[in-house]
Amino acid sequence: MKKVFNTLAHPGEKELIFGRARYPLKTRKGLVIGGGKVYPELNFTLPPMNINAQTLPEIKNIYRSVITDACDRALELNSPGLVIELELLIEMTLNPDFAYEITAVIAEELNACFHKRGLKTAFRVTPNDTRDKNRPPVMRSGELLDKILITFEKCAKAGGELLSIESTGGKEIHDDALLNCDLEKAVFALSIMGARDMEFLWEKICKIAKETNTVAAGDTACGFANTAMVLAQKKFIPRIFAALDRVAAIPRSLVAYEQGAVGPGKDCGYENPFLKAITGYPMSMEGKTAACAHSSPLGNIAGAVCDLWSNESVQNIKLLGGMAPTVSLEQLIYDCRLMNQTDNDSALVLRDLMIRSDAYLDPQAYIFKPENIIAISKAIVNQPSPYLRTKAAVETAFDILHKALKEGELTLPPLEESWIHVIEESIQRLPSDEQQFIEQIMPKLDSSKFIAGEYDL
Amino acid sequence: MKKVFNTLAHPGEKELIFGRARYPLKTRKGLVIGGGKVYPELNFTLPPMNINAQTLPEIKNIYRSVITDACDRALELNSPGLVIELELLIEMTLNPDFAYEITAVIAEELNACFHKRGLKTAFRVTPNDTRDKNRPPVMRSGELLDKILITFEKCAKAGGELLSIESTGGKEIHDDALLNCDLEKAVFALSIMGARDMEFLWEKICKIAKETNTVAAGDTACGFANTAMVLAQKKFIPRIFAALDRVAAIPRSLVAYEQGAVGPGKDCGYENPFLKAITGYPMSMEGKTAACAHSSPLGNIAGAVCDLWSNESVQNIKLLGGMAPTVSLEQLIYDCRLMNQTDNDSALVLRDLMIRSDAYLDPQAYIFKPENIIAISKAIVNQPSPYLRTKAAVETAFDILHKALKEGELTLPPLEESWIHVIEESIQRLPSDEQQFIEQIMPKLDSSKFIAGEYDL
Amino acid sequence: MKDMIERLAFCIEKGKVDKDAPYPPELKDQDGASELTAQLLKSGVSANVILKEALMAGMHAIGEKFGRGRAFIPELLIAAKAMNAAMAHLQPHFESGEVKYRGTFIIGTVSGDLHDIGKNIVRMVLKGNGWNVIDLGVDVQAEEFISTLEEIPDAFIGLSALLTTTMMSMESTVQALKQKFPENKIFIGGAPVSPEFNKRIGADGYFREPQSLVRHLATIV
Amino acid sequence: MKDMIERLAFCIEKGKVDKDAPYPPELKDQDGASELTAQLLKSGVSANVILKEALMAGMHAIGEKFGRGRAFIPELLIAAKAMNAAMAHLQPHFESGEVKYRGTFIIGTVSGDLHDIGKNIVRMVLKGNGWNVIDLGVDVQAEEFISTLEEIPDAFIGLSALLTTTMMSMESTVQALKQKFPENKIFIGGAPVSPEFNKRIGADGYFREPQSLVRHLATIV
Numbered sequence A, B: 001m002k003k004v005f006n007t008l009a010h011p012g013e014k015e016l017i018f019g020r021a022r023y024p025l026k027t028r029k030g031l032v033i034g035g036g037k038v039y040p041e042l043n044f045t046l047p048p049m050n051i052n053a054q055t056l057p058e059i060k061n062i063y064r065s066v067i068t069d070a071c072d073r074a075l076e077l078n079s080p081g082l083v084i085e086l087e088l089l090i091e092m093t094l095n096p097d098f099a100y101e102i103t104a105v106i107a108e109e110l111n112a113c114f115h116k117r118g119l120k121t122a123f124r125v126t127p128n129d130t131r132d133k134n135r136p137p138v139m140r141s142g143e144l145l146d147k148i149l150i151t152f153e154k155c156a157k158a159g160g161e162l163l164s165i166e167s168t169g170g171k172e173i174h175d176d177a178l179l180n181c182d183l184e185k186a187v188f189a190l191s192i193m194g195a196r197d198m199e200f201l202w203e204k205i206c207k208i209a210k211e212t213n214t215v216a217a218g219d220t221a222c223g224f225a226n227t228a229m230v231l232a233q234k235k236f237i238p239r240i241f242a243a244l245d246r247v248a249a250i251p252r253s254l255v256a257y258e259q260g261a262v263g264p265g266k267d268c269g270y271e272n273p274f275l276k277a278i279t280g281y282p283m284s285m286e287g288k289t290a291a292c293a294h295s296s297p298l299g300n301i302a303g304a305v306c307d308l309w310s311n312e313s314v315q316n317i318k319l320l321g322g323m324a325p326t327v328s329l330e331q332l333i334y335d336c337r338l339m340n341q342t343d344n345d346s347a348l349v350l351r352d353l354m355i356r357s358d359a360y361l362d363p364q365a366y367i368f369k370p371e372n373i374i375a376i377s378k379a380i381v382n383q384p385s386p387y388l389r390t391k392a393a394v395e396t397a398f399d400i401l402h403k404a405l406k407e408g409e410l411t412l413p414p415l416e417e418s419w420i421h422v423i424e425e426s427i428q429r430l431p432s433d434e435q436q437f438i439e440q441i442m443p444k445l446d447s448s449k450f451i452a453g454e455y456d457l
Numbered sequence C, D: 001m002k003d004m005i006e007r008l009a010f011c012i013e014k015g016k017v018d019k020d021a022p023y024p025p026e027l028k029d030q031d032g033a034s035e036l037t038a039q040l041l042k043s044g045v046s047a048n049v050i051l052k053e054a055l056m057a058g059m060h061a062i063g064e065k066f067g068r069g070r071a072f073i074p075e076l077l078i079a080a081k082a083m084n085a086a087m088a089h090l091q092p093h094f095e096s097g098e099v100k101y102r103g104t105f106i107i108g109t110v111s112g113d114l115h116d117i118g119k120n121i122v123r124m125v126l127k128g129n130g131w132n133v134i135d136l137g138v139d140v141q142a143e144e145f146i147s148t149l150e151e152i153p154d155a156f157i158g159l160s161a162l163l164t165t166t167m168m169s170m171e172s173t174v175q176a177l178k179q180k181f182p183e184n185k186i187f188i189g190g191a192p193v194s195p196e197f198n199k200r201i202g203a204d205g206y207f208r209e210p211q212s213l214v215r216h217l218a219t220i221v
């Protein structure tokens, strides 16, 4: 049943470009994502407030007004389409009825705006992976898991169309791996724990999508590689480590598509350009216009191959020009307009400017050069299992970065230099056999932090 | 003594482009504005708070922290330079010592960052035109004027390098002209009252700049044409009226350069592209990244010929990704990076994408097409006086828009159509003789609103 | 008679001030608001009926259009001019107490703030809806509001602020007013103001645009 | 002796846990923090001197580097490991009361919030500066803080929150704590928190990063 990706959907460097995916997604209201245009994907969150039955009416009002303002602005600025993401907050996944009601309010507004004013929209809902509320987390059973799945189902029924999650299997080990810059443990957390958990979880999500006639859209390694990116941005860990952690996340996130997801991959997955090369499905990305949510070394280059362009998250607070989500949307729309003006030639010019803008300043950006995306993606599809794919991805990326450093195409802050060797050594310690890897690493892990059985370990 | 502009500094459509001005400005710390690169110009304002002697220490702390954060972010993101604008708030111009102290704090931070960490910066200070605090305003004498001039001088001495203002001469009449969509009165307010007042005021500002070894940078018709733009954006007045009001503001704002200003023109002057074509001086512009301050139909096209790229204004409040000014700065830096990656060919490609993005959706954008900038600017320099220049600018722009509408290159909301004729008629009522114009219009004005003698009327 | 009232309402909506007025072109040389009001009064129609069924109906029609983005401010302004021309004829009836405004509304931009375009629009819309509006202008000190309220103790108050820094004057103005006149309702507006701010400073309502203020006032008066 | 103390400080800074530790390569096969501490104690150096002049000095050096962006977290972590190895030898001296921590600091991420990376860094830096840190983990209810405080009434408290929605739990936690323990200082941190918020909820200080918290603590203890 599992879909197998062993070739690239976009093998050519020039076909890897914003707005154009090999397998576009047509949504209910007729948006074609990846079919030639880039659309804004708007995210937003609540201002400081409690979430409970008493505040639910107020919360619904806030979301409703965010959506009406967004639709108004999108129409004023002639946006050809709009994608809304509702990223739930944990109280909503813990109370699936809250999630249902909020989703319904947003769906209602979007429907009204489509029918009365013709704005084509799509609506992504992202329940939370609340399983790590208990530590060590129980991954495959229990009330928390049940509620996650109920939330998916309820939100799908309430009008959510694109289903996503940022699943957390393996994070128990990965957090420490990050702070210690321990690449072996990070690879283990992502390629063994994460991939196994995603297989378990996404089989269920894809089933819900099928039953509710919605779209299984994809998962991101937000809690893994984005945490690495934030830490690197704060100069807490080396950037080169964050770059390798990123590529190590690709085979993990690919599991969703193997289980049947078809995109658009969620904004915060900077593994999406690789996933697009591999799967041909459209992808959402976030870059400079998401500076409201976090600083990033990928401000422009993240847009080079995106199909949706997102602001990640902004509180609903007032700025001089309007509420912050509306402000973000205006910025996204103008970014999209620029991309959507292009013909085949100028699209490549613009894409290459985006790439050159960032690629030589940070290893996390450098791996986003199209030739590097393709080399790393190829190394991945040439291998049979998530672990071997991850090993290959990390090795290929390290070689690419090492070469770029040697040739002076890329420079690193002096502080990072001593880390190159440390990282190289830990890559060399990755065996070619998965079972051997598991045996080699299990004794080094803090067994109080995770339940081995939840990962068939 | 007056500088005369009767030819275009940038007569060629292809030479009218971002980052490149015929007469770049070299600043104290070695930034060359208009010399090939576009730099971010960061603006910010206080959160809700009182401004008085008690709160001054807190205010200074706020500004200091905005600047240190901005410098940090600029360095992290490898920005080749940074321009800071301090737009004073009226209490500061009313208390020049406040203005002095705040300016000094910012200058100190910028100097430290330059000497210790090598960041090239320039510092613009914009005192307020407080003269309209009394109504009808006294323009040429009195304590309010004195304080404005003292503020300029003190800020220049405290470390401000680029001096700007948004002067308000003529606004007494223009506000009503706008709400009534009375083009004759608007032309009068701008080309007679505004131009005469600017001549008076800028002679003084240029003198201060000379004496303090600072740069007279320019004035904008913010209180005029930007008010029109905001009103049009709210659907309160026709967009076509706002477009014509914009071009009517060009000869007024040109007066600063006739008096000796050399740019960079201030961000909120959307008459700057024309002024760049005429004068060859570098210009600051604001577009999509200023959505934090106001919605705009010029999000991308405003960048087509800019030399500095600004966010206009944002309160110092906390967003998830950091304080709002730092967030704005990150966005500006990435926008600039994109422009700064270009060579001569790709610069034109990018510029033309920016133009196509907006030009056909709004008359205020359509007049920003380079060929239209040049046609309108030519019409201006072919005339000898502000009034005749304004008449020519309005006529030329109207013809351009009319033709575009007829040919279907541009469309207007149906509601605006009836206004085209009204506007055409009022353009036809503009006589070829300034004195005749004055005599024709004076009886129609509400004489309680302004003091004729302050404008030699 | 009904026909003539409708014609008057139409003149108000279209901004036909009087017979001589050139605007709107399609009503050239026809009677305008001024003439029609005089005729109606002469033929015995009560000032109250004229006010409600013609003037306010006409203003409501154009205000409604404006609120839905179907009319521009200059159209609202010219309608207001026509209304003023008609009101001149009704003036004696106001003085005699035969007709009444919905109430009095005192409006101003708070101290330190010189922005008035938004406030002026609010004034216009309120007038069009039958309110007696007293506009104190810009840069208005709390004391001015207080002394005006002392004269008209049952008035409503509207404060406008466009600068984040003058939001603080708004706060202190509300405090000063509430201390002396805890019962009078104070409404606030302007670009940087928000419902949260309204709550924080203890005002009685934030409105994004004048139409919603008018709707709210209709529910409480 | 002074020489050996300096060597120990250096081992802490560099994260040389013990002789067998492979890291850092340049100190291979030399004595580490564990051995040196044992030797110093044996040769009669007081536990207090070892703590202050070697351990805390070493941690201070690396913490300082980290604060200026000259060291990464993994380096901080390995230094903390070396410190722990040394502390094991000092343990009896703490128990006897001969040496003392600067004080006790209770830390946790507030209820509803599962983010802990930031909080863990704060813990590490505090420990390195001689504080006894009790980490209650994530998703910590107000009651847990209260019961811990009941046991250690002179402790300081640190709350972390990363979500705008859990800022409210932070507020209620502060209220609950202040009600029972009005004298104990509560410090807050986390990405969405700000000095204004600190003021609003009545906490005793917001710090953007742990270094400034440590500096502040040094001025009040």
Ligand code: B12
Residues within 6 Å of the ligand: A045, A046, A087, A088, A089, A090, A126, A127, A128, A129, A166, A168, A175, A222, A223, A224, A226, A227, A230, A231, A293, A294, A312, A313, B320, B321, D112, D113, D114, D115, D116, D117, D118, D119, D121, D122, D157, D158, D159, D160, D161, D162, D163, D164, D165, D187, D188, D189, D190, D191, D192, D206, D207, D208, D209, D210, D213
């Ligand atoms: C990593 C991360 C996660 C990881 C957490 C891993 C972990 N073990 O902590 C995972 C994936 C689990 C996660 C989950 C979620 N997250 Co999260 N997450 C982040 C991320 C990317 C980085 C946070 C981080 O670790 N930063 C690095 C540390 C070192 O910095 P720090 O925490 O700020 O701490 C420093 C200072 O603040 C200070 N400090 C911190 N605490 C204290 C305390 C004291 C006393 C003092 C003095 C100082 C201090 O010192 C530290 C060192 O300098 C942020 C993005 C961001 N820009 O912050 C989002 C972010 C916080 N998460 C967000 C969201 C929405 C979520 C989820 C709801 C997502 C989802 N869909 O499920 C869940 C919620 C889970 C929950 N209930 O808490 C949003 C919050 C938006 C909002 N409404 O507020 C953010 C802002 C992302 C975004 N831009 O949208 N997240």
Ligand code: B12
Residues within 6 Å of the ligand: A320, A321, B045, B046, B087, B088, B089, B090, B126, B127, B128, B129, B166, B168, B175, B222, B223, B224, B226, B227, B230, B231, B293, B294, B312, B313, C112, C113, C114, C115, C116, C117, C118, C119, C121, C122, C157, C158, C159, C160, C161, C162, C163, C164, C165, C187, C188, C189, C190, C191, C192, C206, C207, C208, C209, C210, C213
């Ligand atoms: C026009 C304008 C001016 C004109 C004012 C002309 C005039 N006669 O009013 C001039 C040039 C004089 C001006 C001056 C200044 N301005 Co100014 N100005 C603007 C601008 C561009 C538009 C404001 C406007 O008229 N909008 C149109 C009207 C119709 O909208 P509105 O006012 O919001 O009103 C509507 C609603 O809010 C509501 N409403 C308003 N009031 C009320 C009251 C009640 C009771 C109710 C129910 C509803 C309500 O109904 C109205 C209709 O829908 C804004 C930008 C912006 N985005 O708002 C900046 C802006 C407000 N100005 C700004 C600044 C900084 C200034 C100056 C300090 C600039 C300078 N360097 O000198 C000075 C300050 C002068 C002073 N002390 O007030 C900043 C404020 C930043 C901050 N710190 O808060 C802004 C936001 C521009 C920016 N983005 O930086 N300005």
